[in-house]
Amino acid sequence: MKHFNAKQKNILMNIVAVIVACIFLFPLYWIVVNSFKLDNEIFAGTPTLWPQQFTFKAYQEQLGSLSVTLKNSVIIAIGSMALSLCLSVPAAYGLARYKVRGMKIFVLIFLITQMLPASLVLTPLFLIFSKLGILNSYFAPILSTATISIPFVVLMLRPGFLNMPKELEDAAKIDGCNAFSAFFKIALPICKPTVITAACFSFVFAWNDLAYSMTFNVKEAMRPMTSAIYTFMNQYGTKWNSIMAYGVLLILPSCFIFVTMQKHIVEGMTSGSVKG
Secondary structure, three states: OHHHHHHHHHHHHHHHHHHHHHHHHHHHHHHHHHOOOOHHHHOOOOOOOOOOOOOOHHHHOOHHHHHHHHHHHHHHHHHHHHHHHHHHHHHHHHHHHOOOOOHHHHHHHHHHHHHOOHHHHHHHHHHHHHHHOOOOOOHHHHHHHHHHHHHHHHHHHHHHHHHOOHHHHHHHHHOOOOHHHHHHHHHHHHOHHHHHHHHHHHHHHHHOOOHHHHHHOOOHHHOOHHHHHHHHEEOOEEOHHHHHHHHHHHHHHHHHHHHHOHHHHHHHHHOOOOOO
């Protein structure tokens, strides 16, 4: 009887999980479905869960300008990810392996930076970039998005390095490795899932950025995909099917990353759960 009740409970929990997942995924489904509708069907009195007249017109309209904005988004996202990893991985390793005075203060500062809204740092960053002469270039959004992702990446990577047995590095040093070669040959391969997870989140942070790209790039030719969605809103109205189609194209890379890297991301997120 107890086994039967446990089985019933398991079935009930699965049903509840499916219902909750459907609730959270319905907005995404609604965006995708509306991207294949005409505007008159979107504004119809009775909403339709499936397009009555299936059309790719909204997607065809994106092909002209997509090449420029897509290129900008890829350059900014990859550049920010590379910069974040180059600075965050050694920093996280140092905070995990070496006794640093004021360690808790460092970690607290990293946590505080995650709470700062983007609007708070826009003005000082704009003044700094203006003095450096890097406005209206890829460097400004790359540097600004990296400043947001670096503290998060450091906090994510540090527990992974803490959980790594130090004896492995000591054995490598006995075999002739120095501190740098032990780091690259031992520490990084062991913490590969965590590094991949950090790279994915860093890429997504930069890919989804709007505030920095709009502020530091006045030229339309330098702006990424997130800023181009405003071109469908003008004095003549809003093209909702085009906005939905553009939204689908915008989230596709993020979905692809998390689907293909799901195994590494789950392993990387749980690697620091024992020691912090």
